[in-house]
Amino acid sequence: MMTSRDKWRVYKRVCVVFFLAAVTLTVVQRGAPFQIERQGRMEAPSEGGENRAQQQNTGLYPGTNTFWKASKGKQAESTATATGTTEESSITQERAGSRTWDVSSANCSANLNFTNQDWFRGLEENFKQFLLYRHCRFFPMLINHPEKCSGETYLLMVIKSIATQHDRREVIRKTWGKEQVVDGKKVKTVFLLGTPSNEAEKANHQKLLEYEDYIYRDILQWDFQDSFFNLTLKETHFLKWFSTYCADVRYVFKGDDDVFVSVENIFEYLEASAQVKNLFVGDVLFKAKPIRRKENKYYIPQALYNKTHYPPYAGGGGFLMDAPLARRLYWASDSLELYPIDDVFLGMCLEVLQVTPIKHNAFKTFGLVKNKDSKLNQEPCFFKSMIVVHKLLPSELIHMWNLVNSNLICSQKVEIL
Ligand SMILES: *[C@@H]1O[C@H](CO)[C@@H](O)[C@H](O)[C@H]1NC(C)=O
Numbered sequence: 001m002m003t004s005r006d007k008w009r010v011y012k013r014v015c016v017v018f019f020l021a022a023v024t025l026t027v028v029q030r031g032a033p034f035q036i037e038r039q040g041r042m043e044a045p046s047e048g049g050e051n052r053a054q055q056q057n058t059g060l061y062p063g064t065n066t067f068w069k070a071s072k073g074k075q076a077e078s079t080a081t082a083t084g085t086t087e088e089s090s091i092t093q094e095r096a097g098s099r100t101w102d103v104s105s106a107n108c109s110a111n112l113n114f115t116n117q118d119w120f121r122g123l124e125e126n127f128k129q130f131l132l133y134r135h136c137r138f139f140p141m142l143i144n145h146p147e148k149c150s151g152e153t154y155l156l157m158v159i160k161s162i163a164t165q166h167d168r169r170e171v172i173r174k175t176w177g178k179e180q181v182v183d184g185k186k187v188k189t190v191f192l193l194g195t196p197s198n199e200a201e202k203a204n205h206q207k208l209l210e211y212e213d214y215i216y217r218d219i220l221q222w223d224f225q226d227s228f229f230n231l232t233l234k235e236t237h238f239l240k241w242f243s244t245y246c247a248d249v250r251y252v253f254k255g256d257d258d259v260f261v262s263v264e265n266i267f268e269y270l271e272a273s274a275q276v277k278n279l280f281v282g283d284v285l286f287k288a289k290p291i292r293r294k295e296n297k298y299y300i301p302q303a304l305y306n307k308t309h310y311p312p313y314a315g316g317g318g319f320l321m322d323a324p325l326a327r328r329l330y331w332a333s334d335s336l337e338l339y340p341i342d343d344v345f346l347g348m349c350l351e352v353l354q355v356t357p358i359k360h361n362a363f364k365t366f367g368l369v370k371n372k373d374s375k376l377n378q379e380p381c382f383f384k385s386m387i388v389v390h391k392l393l394p395s396e397l398i399h400m401w402n403l404v405n406s407n408l409i410c411s412q413k414v415e416i417l
């Protein structure tokens, strides 16, 4: 039995917890507007378009308080205003052409045309799912930033991410994804997301994601499930988005959220390649064979692809392309059926355009060195000489970034490259 003293103790404890919660909330609420103010100051020198967006955002969300309170319906409404109509009209006046995301309905039903055919019945579940919805090409946007490419932008950094990988985005924003101006050339960053595939995670993560976007304004989100086979949708949706909103961008870097990138080396490379037409460079595979072992993540059944080789393609971990080519790739992607592996699909699009991607040794997206314990994996001078190196945990990335950007003296840069 609880004595009255015990009850008093429990009561006290509950009160303390509530008090702490209240204090935390207050701090969080105070904190956010400061951050936004700081961001506003940082971006003050940029041109009108962005300031407009800034004011609009601050106007819509006068404080964190209202942000968290906003009901679902209201939230959707304000997002629509921020991303659609108001911004839209001012942009449309500036330039001719379509400047809206023109997809507003997501209801695309399964294509049951081939469900009673033998080749289909023999397929694994994930391939069935892929084929049933393969014709669903475009989905509405949940979070958009039409203002992202306003004004001349030299390099747009585009990073595939998923809702739960918040820590990766956080580290990228502090390191290679930092928006900056280098020698008068503007670098901008966006993250590409679908919706969480896990229903239970969906509600919580969506709210957190919206808050993250409210602070950083760098999330593009579409209303399709984030799954391995839907990465191709992410590709085509980005190409469409880019063609719609980014008339004044020069180059695009596209990559994963778990890679190391040297922006300095990207600049150096691009300056040396200024004359190259149809620039598409990365860790390119020539004559890669479709994988037929079922255990493999990249397994493809004969029914889906029956040629012996893939066209040349660059590993999706990180590659560079010029903007005119990116726009033509959108056109090419629209002429092909979707393929479940996103980087192979982009290779197919390049083939349609008769563009051969360039292989460069500074892009390491398919495993670095076979031996995981190899010294190269910890060698900052190696990273300093690279453009993309794949797979780093957020803590490893920040560690390597700090090493590479310290007063590092490397003698063997040329040797490694
Ligand atoms: C799907 O969208 C179309 C128009 O875009 C609408 O007419 C139809 O009722 C919708 N169907 C469902 C099931 O929501």
Ligand SMILES: *[C@@H]1O[C@H](CO)[C@@H](O)[C@H](O)[C@H]1NC(C)=O
Pocket: 111, 113, 135
């Ligand atoms: C299914 O087949 C019918 C008849 O051949 C065709 O009209 C329809 O477009 C097909 N559906 C899809 C989603 O391809």
Ligand SMILES: *[C@@H]1O[C@H](CO)[C@@H](O)[C@H](O)[C@H]1NC(C)=O
Pocket: 126, 129, 130, 133, 223, 224, 225, 226, 227, 228, 229, 230
């Ligand atoms: C891709 O996303 C759509 C829309 O959310 C979903 O219906 C479909 O099942 C997904 N496809 C795969 C292969 O996960």
Ligand SMILES: *[C@@H]1O[C@H](CO)[C@@H](O)[C@H](O)[C@H]1NC(C)=O
Pocket: 306, 307
């Ligand atoms: C390969 O696939 C294509 C299209 O799906 C089909 O027309 C062709 O007959 C297939 N070839 C072989 C050898 O199976």
